[in-house]
Amino acid sequence: MPGINELKRTLSRSIGEGLLSHAVLIEGEKGTGRKELALWLSKAILCKSENSPCGVCSVCKKVNSGNHPDVEIYGGNGNARSFHIDSIREIKNTLWLLPNESDQKIYILLNAENMTPEAQNALLKSLEEPPAHARFILTCENRRSLLDTIISRSTVYTLEPPTREECSGMIRERLPDFSEKDAEIFSIAFGGNPGAAISAIEEGKNDIVFLASRTPELLKKGESYTLAAELSSLCKKREDLLEYLERLLNITGRCGIDRAAGRNTPVRVSPIEAVKTSEIIERGKLAVLQNCSLELIESWLTMELSGVFGGNL
Numbered sequence: 001m002p003g004i005n006e007l008k009r010t011l012s013r014s015i016g017e018g019l020l021s022h023a024v025l026i027e028g029e030k031g032t033g034r035k036e037l038a039l040w041l042s043k044a045i046l047c048k049s050e051n052s053p054c055g056v057c058s059v060c061k062k063v064n065s066g067n068h069p070d071v072e073i074y075g076g077n078g079n080a081r082s083f084h085i086d087s088i089r090e091i092k093n094t095l096w097l098l099p100n101e102s103d104q105k106i107y108i109l110l111n112a113e114n115m116t117p118e119a120q121n122a123l124l125k126s127l128e129e130p131p132a133h134a135r136f137i138l139t140c141e142n143r144r145s146l147l148d149t150i151i152s153r154s155t156v157y158t159l160e161p162p163t164r165e166e167c168s169g170m171i172r173e174r175l176p177d178f179s180e181k182d183a184e185i186f187s188i189a190f191g192g193n194p195g196a197a198i199s200a201i202e203e204g205k206n207d208i209v210f211l212a213s214r215t216p217e218l219l220k221k222g223e224s225y226t227l228a229a230e231l232s233s234l235c236k237k238r239e240d241l242l243e244y245l246e247r248l249l250n251i252t253g254r255c256g257i258d259r260a261a262g263r264n265t266p267v268r269v270s271p272i273e274a275v276k277t278s279e280i281i282e283r284g285k286l287a288v289l290q291n292c293s294l295e296l297i298e299s300w301l302t303m304e305l306s307g308v309f310g311g312n313l
């Protein structure tokens, strides 16, 4: 199975030769970057720069921020059968209208396996004989969950899970302001799942993730007071504290393993520190779920983590 970069080369070649199918189906497990690839492909189709998609022109920027009038994104709420025929009717209503500012119009249909059979059937005709200006990009976890007739009208590309470098690359493609190191930290914090990392950034959870990545360093410098203060100002809700704990678990776990293998890591954590941290985090998560006071948990957490990172300098 090809990785995302190889798929991008294949797709770029098809666009260049004018051979890209009008219906593309991107198949891949959750976290492989299906939506990111769909957005990348939209930019590659619409961007007129020489190195398309350039990522910086107004077309690319509009697609990145979800504001391009010729790129429409549909999808259910993520649950089975939540992608209804109404959405397909809406598509049909605009399909034959000319694009607003580009020469093409792109319909992205996320999680196509959640389309009801009625919705899939309604889509067939449009997939088969679309107007010349229209393109469909569907994503799904597994093509077998779609009607054969949908698959046979699409060109299927299967994604394998991205490497950490590919994940960082996808984050920076969508958010060019992110430094390489920050993209790497987010990639690790979200277990190499570019979609989850980008949603978290868009939901404004950056500070919590950065606090998790700075935690070992703060404690090694003896700044447990700073950690306690930032925890209480950033994590006022249970879900925020759980978020912090999840990210800290991923960061320390991954960096501890990489450190043991002699690889460079953006956060300095030894394998033993990683194991001890994971035990504390499990207890912390339990306390959060058992409705203990957040204030108490946060000060307990600061003390316990200080014991791990402050005690063995």
Ligand SMILES: [Zn+2]
Binding pocket: 047, 048, 049, 052, 053, 054, 055, 056, 057, 058, 059, 060
């Ligand atoms: Zn561009």
